Amino acid sequence: MAADKTLSWSFTEDYPSEPSAAQLARAHAAELGVDAVSPATGALFRLLAAAVGARSVVEVGTGxxxxxxxxxxxxxxxxxxxxxxxxxxxxxxxxESFASAGARPARTRLIAGRALDVLPRLADRAYDMVVIDGDPAETAEAVDEAFRLLREGGLLVINDALARGQVADPARRDPLTVSKRGVVKELREREDAVVTLLPTGDGVIAALKVR
Ligand SMILES: C[S@@+](CC[C@H](N)C(=O)[O-])C[C@H]1O[C@@H](n2cnc3c(N)ncnc32)[C@H](O)[C@@H]1O
Known part of the structure; x- marks a missing residue:
């Protein structure tokens, strides 16, 4: 295996061809200072949604x-x-981004609010996939809510799981990094999930709820 993975890394990140609606949304995100998922992360989300046959998805962090x-x-x-x-x-x-992607209005339900206020109002075991990409300080509590929302065979996905390299750096001991590191480690120990951590974008952890 090559020692320096930088070239492969950038090739992988540039590999997906991004839909024009996502490109437009990305341009708006840059204007507004919103940190959008990378194209490779977006392509991974699309694949995972297709793999679980997702009809009902909850996302924290619309951007x-x-x-x-x-x-x-x-x-x-x-x-x-x-x-x-x-x-x-x-x-x-x-x-507007969803309309330009050709999605009918009925396909999206946008809820304005703090995730930890909204998630408890959503139904148990009613969702095929939960994606967490909101306030990093709330990730641990959002994970608990996600496992309640998911059906058996449903998938939890957390973006920015490596917090821009900070999770992997033992010298980083600030509360946000420690909390993110705890989330990653605790997910690995869960007996009700099959879990993997991927380096895509700023790190993606995926956990399939098996019971
Ligand atoms: C990393 S951005 C999401 C980017 C989006 N997933 C994308 O790729 O286009 C994080 C988003 O979380 C939202 N956010 C921050 N704190 C939040 C909270 N407590 N509850 C819900 N959303 C929150 C921000 O307004 C921001 O839009």
């Missing part, structure tokens, strides 16, 4: 809709994406 456009591309044609964000202005832009 301007980059991740949402990719998710909709992998979901069943009548699937509904419920996406939560604390910023209604970002969701207004995301709504």
């Amino acid at each position: 301007t809709g980059v991740s949402g456009v990719w998710l909709l591309g992998g979901m069943a044609p009548d699937g509904v994406l419920t996406s939560i964000d604390i910023e209604p202005e970002y969701q207004r832009v995301a709504r």
Whole structure:
């Protein structure tokens, strides 16, 4: 195996061809200072949504809709994406992104609010996939909610699982990094999930709920 993986890394990140609606959403994200998922992360989300035959997906962190456009591309044609964000202005832009991706309005349910206020109102075991890409300080609690929301065979996906390299650096002991590191380690120990951690983008951890 080559010692320096930098070239392979950038090739992998540039490999997907991003749908034009996601490109537009990405341009809006840059204007508004929103950190959107990388194209490789978006392509991974699309693949995972297709792999679990997702009809009902919850996303924490709508942003301007980059991740949402990719998710909709992998979901069943009548699937509904419920996406939560604390910023209604970002969701207004995301709504345009979803329309430009050709998604009917009925396919998206955008809820403005704090994730930890909204998630408890969603139904138990009613979702095929939960994607967490919101406030990193809330990830641990959002994971508990996600396992409640998922059906058996449903998939939890957490973006920025490596917190831009900080999780892997033992010298980083700030509370946010310690909390993210704890989430990653605790998921690995769960007996009700099959888990893997991928280096895509800023790290993606995926956990399939098996019981
Ligand atoms: C990393 S961005 C999401 C990017 C989006 N997933 C994409 O790829 O296009 C994080 C988002 O979480 C939202 N956010 C921050 N704190 C939140 C909270 N407590 N509850 C819900 N959303 C929150 C921010 O407004 C921001 O849009």
